[in-house]
Amino acid sequence: MNPSQGKGTVLVADDDVAILKLTIKVLELVGYAPLTAIDFEQTVAALRSPEHDVRALLLDLHMPGMHGRPTVEELLELRPDVPMLIISGQKEDETRKQLGELDFAFLEKPFAIPELIAKLQELVR
Secondary structure, three states: OOOOOOOOEEEEEOOOHHHHHHHHHHHHHOOOEEEEEOOHHHHHHHHHOOOOOEEEEEEOOOOOOOOOHHHHHHHHHHOOOOOEEEEEOOOHHHHHHHHOOOOOEEEEOOOOHHHHHHHHHHHOO
């Protein structure tokens, strides 16, 4: 892994502490500045904050205060400029069926670290 690969802040919204810790370490290793949120309110606050130049959002759909399509719609409306990577234990086709035409990338749990890095690099250029 090349530490100079990533650039900018990546918001990680997940209520699973183990996933958060692992994701933070991976992001830091490849050069991103991780920012975390454990529920919908924290996610919205981080996206609204002018002090954080969020370049991408890694989102677990199944967290307190998050309810599938309405959550994704609201976050995309709030920050359409921030690419979203949904990370879920649910299958991709099931998630895409639930979310319809909404614009997001997808990564199924459990995932390999190189998969996460590759997806993130596709989103943040």
